[in-house]
Amino acid sequence: xxxxxxxxxxxPLFAGLPRRVEIDAPTVAAALAELDxxxxxxxxxxxxxxxTIRPHIHVYVDKERAGLDTAxxxxxxxxxxxxxxxx
Amino acid sequence: MARTMLLxxxxxxxxxxxxxxxxxxxxTRGPLCESWxxxxxxxDAASGSIYAAAASEWHGSTVWRSNDLGETWSNSSEGLxxxxxDPRKISKxxxxxxxxxxxLVGVEAPGIFESADGGETWSLLSxxxxxxxxxxxxxxxxxxxxxxxxxxxxxxxxxxKSFIAIVQGIGAYETTDFGGDWTPRNRGLRADWPRxxxxxxxxVHRLVRSPTDRNRMYQQNHVGVHRSDDGGKxxxxxxxxxxxxxxxxxxxxxxxxxxxxxxxxxxxxxxCMPEGQAxxxxxxxxxxxxxxxTKGLPQDHAHLGVLRxxxxxDRNDSPGLYFxxxxxxxxxxxxxxxxxAEIADHxxxxxxVEVATVD
Numbered sequence: 001x002x003x004x005x006x007x008x009x010x011x012p013l014f015a016g017l018p019r020r021v022e023i024d025a026p027t028v029a030a031a032l033a034e035l036d037x038x039x040x041x042x043x044x045x046x047x048x049x050x051x052t053i054r055p056h057i058h059v060y061v062d063k064e065r066a067g068l069d070t071a072x073x074x075x076x077x078x079x080x081x082x083x084x085x086x087x
Numbered sequence: 088m089a090r091t092m093l094l095x096x097x098x099x100x101x102x103x104x105x106x107x108x109x110x111x112x113x114x115t116r117g118p119l120c121e122s123w124x125x126x127x128x129x130x131d132a133a134s135g136s137i138y139a140a141a142a143s144e145w146h147g148s149t150v151w152r153s154n155d156l157g158e159t160w161s162n163s164s165e166g167l168x169x170x171x172x173d174p175r176k177i178s179k180x181x182x183x184x185x186x187x188x189x190x191l192v193g194v195e196a197p198g199i200f201e202s203a204d205g206g207e208t209w210s211l212l213s214x215x216x217x218x219x220x221x222x223x224x225x226x227x228x229x230x231x232x233x234x235x236x237x238x239x240x241x242x243x244x245x246x247x248k249s250f251i252a253i254v255q256g257i258g259a260y261e262t263t264d265f266g267g268d269w270t271p272r273n274r275g276l277r278a279d280w281p282r283x284x285x286x287x288x289x290x291v292h293r294l295v296r297s298p299t300d301r302n303r304m305y306q307q308n309h310v311g312v313h314r315s316d317d318g319g320k321x322x323x324x325x326x327x328x329x330x331x332x333x334x335x336x337x338x339x340x341x342x343x344x345x346x347x348x349x350x351x352x353x354x355x356x357x358x359c360m361p362e363g364q365a366x367x368x369x370x371x372x373x374x375x376x377x378x379x380x381t382k383g384l385p386q387d388h389a390h391l392g393v394l395r396x397x398x399x400x401d402r403n404d405s406p407g408l409y410f411x412x413x414x415x416x417x418x419x420x421x422x423x424x425x426x427x428a429e430i431a432d433h434x435x436x437x438x439x440v441e442v443a444t445v446d
Contacts, residue, residue, distance in 0.1 A: 009145055012121050013162065044164050045146040049171045056145045082145040 002072045004031060007057075007082040010046075014039040023078075028059055029068040031078060046080065058083045091401060092156070092443045094137065095411055096125035099435035101139045103157045110407050110421050113430045120151045120160055124179075127396055130443035131185045138206055140192055142179035150180060150192055152206040156445065166209035167192070167200055174227035175214075182396070184240035187247035187265065195236020197224045197254050199266060213252075213266035219284035220257040238395060241294060245301050251294065251319065258289040259306075261319060275322035277310050293337040293395045294319075297344035298402070305347045305374075307337040307395075312349055314374050325374025330361045336398035340423070341406050345373045348400070348408060348424060350393045359390040367410070369424050383427035384418060391416070396439035403444070411437030 001022040025031035036043035059066045060079040093104040100118025128139040139151040149164040169175040175196045182193040190202040201212040235255040243249035248265045258273040271286035282288030290309030297303035304315040311332045313322040333354030340346035365384035392413035401407040408420045415434035420427045
């Protein structure tokens with residue numbers, strides 16, 4: 001199970017969504033699809049049409065900047081960051 | 088007793104100010120909508136719901152809704168997009184309206200989405216495809232951010248299938264079949280720049296319609312204040328001796344079609360009230376002459392800006408007029424603009440003010 005860390009801007013939008021979620025998925029895209037199945041609408045908050053990761057959302061897998069196709073290992077840590085958006 | 092409610096969209100969430108019918112003592116709630124930037128919010132009198140158009144730099148665009156006058160909120164963007172294969176992107180949802188039982192939202196890049204289930208799901212109603220000017224906003228090179236959107240939707244109170252959409256920097260278009268066909272409504276407007284089409288290329292900042300006469304409309308344009316007596320088919324300039332032809336906000340008296348308000352602004356970089364003196368200007372004769380209204384408004388280094396959706400007027404016998412500023416003040420008048428009071432300060436940048444009367 002990968003350990004997915006979500007930004008604090010996301011959790012108030014979905015009932016019961018914690019900051020950390022354990023997900024069994026082979027890629028970032030699959031992990032987000034799994035999250036969306038559990039919290040419908042979550043995908044739209046992180047991705048825009050394409051699909052691509054939203055410009056100010058950064059995803060890291062084991063501390064490396066990741067894309068939707070990036071592979072996730074069973075013990076990976078996935079960080080989803082709300083980044084660089086001013087004050 | 089009926090309550091007067093101001094829905095104030097700001098850069099840091101929605102705020103709701105409430106008062107009784109006297110409109111002298113106000114209580115403020117907020118920030119609501121998780122402090123998302125809220126560009127516009129409306130109250131749907133038929134359903135009792137509040138809708139707020141919001142866009143987050145991080146999490147994209149959505150429409151928030153509350154069925155209990157702002158106590159609890161949910162949001163949905165399901166269907167609110169042009170699709171994975173379309174080069175057009177939605178950078179924000181700009182404006183809301185309710186017409187014919189549907190919630191309408193205007194977005195950037197220009198398009199109108201509708202919801203028939205109270206904001207649970209959305210579907211594309213129109214992009215004004217094929218209209219003169221659409222080649223500009225449909226061009227993939229001109230996609231937002233930094234490009235133009237639908238800045239307002241104005242339902243026709245007498246015809247549930249008719250409404251006007253304003254495309255920022257392009258002009259007003261009217262549909263009479265709920266988004267099927269469109270007709271530009273800009274004839275007679277002034278433009279101080281080259282235009283590619285005769286009927287469009289005008290910068291309509293704010294367009295309002297008299298509640299007592301559907302054919303009487305006014306608009307604050309980038310260049311000038313204009314009046315229509317034929318439901319927008321033609322326009323005549325009424326800028327007269329206003330201190331600036333430029334401004335954003337406008338409001339028309341709910342019971343007198345000849346009374347209309349604007350807030351002239353410096354057209355340069357400042358885009359604030361001239362001379363650092365806050366003023367609303369009123370005509371009582373359809374634009375034949377103008378009065379400067381300043382009583383109760385700050386007159387010393389009051390470099391206030393008011394954006395296009397940030398002035399509203401209620402429908403009381405003595406109508407209340409309200410405007411919010413880019414620096415977070417809200418001013419109110421309950422005597423048609425003769426006297427003003429500051430009813431809020433220190434709010435975030437205000438983008439919109441809508442008033443609702445609720446039981």
